[in-house]
Amino acid sequence: MSAEPSVPTLGGRTPTVIRVLVLATFVVILNETIMINAIPRLMADLAVTERAAQWVSTAFMLTMAAVIPTTGWFLQRVSTRRAYAVAMGVFLAGTALSAVAPSFAVLLLGRIIQAGGTAVMMPLLMTTLMTVVPEQDRGRVMGNVTLAISVAPAMGPIISGAVLQIGSWRWLFVLVLPITGVVTWLGMRRLENVGEPQAGGIDSVSVALAALGFGGLVFGLSRFEIGNLTGPAVIVAAGSALIAAFVFRQVRLQRTGTPLLDLRVLLSGTYTKALVLMSVAFLAMLGSMILLPLYLQNLRGLSPLQTGLLVMPGGLAMGVLGPTVGRLFDRFGGRLLVIPGSVGITAALAGFTQISMTMPYWQLLGLHILLMVALAAAFTPVFTLGLGALPRHLYSHGSSMLGTLQQVAAAFGTALVVTVMSARSSSLVAAGADIITAHLDGMRLAFGISAALAVIVIVMAVLLPSRAAAVEKEVEELETLPSELVKG
Incomplete structure (x- = not known):
C-alpha cells in the first residue's frame, strides 16, 4: 500500500477501516486457540490418536508460517477490499468445511483453509493502520489492536471449554459461522480502499521456497521430543537451508525484479x-x-x-x-x-x-x-x-x-x-x-x-x-x- 492514505483520521477517532479490520482480526485469531480443549473429543469422535488430533492446531500454525511470507507481495497487488474479501471468504469456507467434516482428514483440510484466511488478516490490519493513521495517533490505535489480538487467544480456550461442556466440537465452528458472515458483510459495506495496487508478477520459485522453508522449519520444531531428536533436526536443517535459498533469491530479485518478501x-x-x-x-x-x-x-x-x-x-x-x-x-x-x-x-x-x-x-x-x-x-x-x-x-x-x-x-x-x-x-x-x-x-x-x-x-x-x-x-x-x- 504505497499511495497516500485515502481514509482520514478526524478528531482523533479511529478510522472505520481500522475498526472493521480489528473486529475481523479478532474473529479469525480466536480460532487459532479454540481447538485446544477439543483434543479428547476429537480422539473419541473421529477415532484418532492424541498425536494425530494435535494436528488441528499444528496444521493451523504450519499454514500460517507458509502463507504469511507471501502476504507482503499480495497486499501490494490487490485493493484493501479485495484482500479483505479473499481473507474472510477463505476463512468462511474453511470454517464451514470444518463444521460438517465427516472425517479427521476433512477437518484438517478445513483448518488449513481457515489458517490461509487468518494469515492475510493480521498483515492487512497492520499495513492499513500504518498507512491511514497519523504518527501522533498510532499508539492509541495500536493499543486498540492489541486489545483484539491479545484477548482473542485468551478467550479461545474459555469459549471452547464452555461449548464442549454442553455440545459437540462441531459447535465451535457452527457458532463462528454466522458471526464471521456478519463481520464479512459489514466489512464489504463499510471498507474503503487504501492506496493503489501495484503491478508486478509473482515469483513461483520464491513462493515454493517460502512455503517449504518456513513450513518445514515450523514442522520440524513442532516434532521435537525426547527419543525423537534426529528426525526433527534433519527437517529443521532442511527448512533452514530452503530459507537460506529463499533469502538469497529475494536479494537477487531486489536488484532485478519484484521480491516476494522485501528484505x-x-x-x-x-x-x-x-x-x-x-x-x-x-x-x-x-x-x-x-x-x-x-x-x-x-x-x-x-x-x-x-x-x-x-x-x-x-x-x-x-x-x-x-x-x-x-x-x-x-x-x-x-x-x-x-x-x-x-x-x-x-x-x-x-x-x-x-x-x-x-x-x-x-x-x-x-x-x-x-x-x-x-x-x-x-x-x-x-x-x-x-x-x-x-x-x-x-x-x-x-x-x-x-x-x-x-x-x-x-x-x-x-x-x-x-x-x-x-x-x-x-x-x-x-x-x-x-x-x-x-x-x-x-x-x-x-x-x-x-x-x-x-x-x-x-x-x-x-x-x-x-x-x-x-x-x-x-x-x-x-x-x-x-x-x-x-x-x-
Whole structure:
C-alpha cells in the first residue's frame, strides 16, 4: 500500500477501516486457540490418536508460517477490499468445511483453509493502520489492536471449554459461522480502499521456497521430543537451508525484479531491534502458555475449563490495558513503557521457576497477570516503533516479516520448553526421583531458560528509540534504496 492514505483520521477517532479490520482480526485469531480443549473429543469422535488430533492446531500454525511470507507481495497487488474479501471468504469456507467434516482428514483440510484466511488478516490490519493513521495517533490505535489480538487467544480456550461442556466440537465452528458472515458483510459495506495496487508478477520459485522453508522449519520444531531428536533436526536443517535459498533469491530479485518478501526492511536498525524483541518476547510468552496448562492440569489436577478461567484474567488485563498503553506511548514515547515491560516479562518468568505443588493459586494468577501486563507494555510501542521506522512502500513487507517470525518463534518456544522439560524430568526419573518431583523440576528449568532468553528483550528495549520521529533519517535512507540497489 504505497499511495497516500485515502481514509482520514478526524478528531482523533479511529478510522472505520481500522475498526472493521480489528473486529475481523479478532474473529479469525480466536480460532487459532479454540481447538485446544477439543483434543479428547476429537480422539473419541473421529477415532484418532492424541498425536494425530494435535494436528488441528499444528496444521493451523504450519499454514500460517507458509502463507504469511507471501502476504507482503499480495497486499501490494490487490485493493484493501479485495484482500479483505479473499481473507474472510477463505476463512468462511474453511470454517464451514470444518463444521460438517465427516472425517479427521476433512477437518484438517478445513483448518488449513481457515489458517490461509487468518494469515492475510493480521498483515492487512497492520499495513492499513500504518498507512491511514497519523504518527501522533498510532499508539492509541495500536493499543486498540492489541486489545483484539491479545484477548482473542485468551478467550479461545474459555469459549471452547464452555461449548464442549454442553455440545459437540462441531459447535465451535457452527457458532463462528454466522458471526464471521456478519463481520464479512459489514466489512464489504463499510471498507474503503487504501492506496493503489501495484503491478508486478509473482515469483513461483520464491513462493515454493517460502512455503517449504518456513513450513518445514515450523514442522520440524513442532516434532521435537525426547527419543525423537534426529528426525526433527534433519527437517529443521532442511527448512533452514530452503530459507537460506529463499533469502538469497529475494536479494537477487531486489536488484532485478519484484521480491516476494522485501528484505530491505532489515536495513532499518530500529525495525530489526523491534523484530528481535518481539520474536523473543513471543517465544517466552508461548513457552509459558504451554508450560502453565501442563502444570495446572497434569500436576495440580485442574480441568481445562478451570485452567482457562485461571489464565483468563491475564489475557483480559493485557487487552484492556492496550488502549491505555497506546495513549501513554503517544504522550511519553516508547522507552518509558518498553523498558519496564521487558523487565516485568523477565521477572514474571523468573517467578514461575518457583512453582511447587503447594504454590497458592493467587500467586500463579499474580505472576501470569504480571507477565501479560508487561507484554502489553512492550508490544504496542514496539509494533508502532518498528513499523514506523519503515517507508510507506515497505509497510506490508514489514508486517509480513513480523508475522512470519512470530510463527517461527512460537514453534521454537514450544519445542524448546517441551524438550528441556522432558529431558530434565527423564534424567531425574532415571536417577531415581519420583515422577511429580521430576516433572516439577523440568518445568522450573524450562521457565528458567525462558527467563534467561527474556534478558535479550531487556537489551533490545534499552537500544530502541523512544519515538518514531527519532528514526526519520532511517526512513529517508530506506526511501532511496530501490534506485541505489538497481544501480548496484
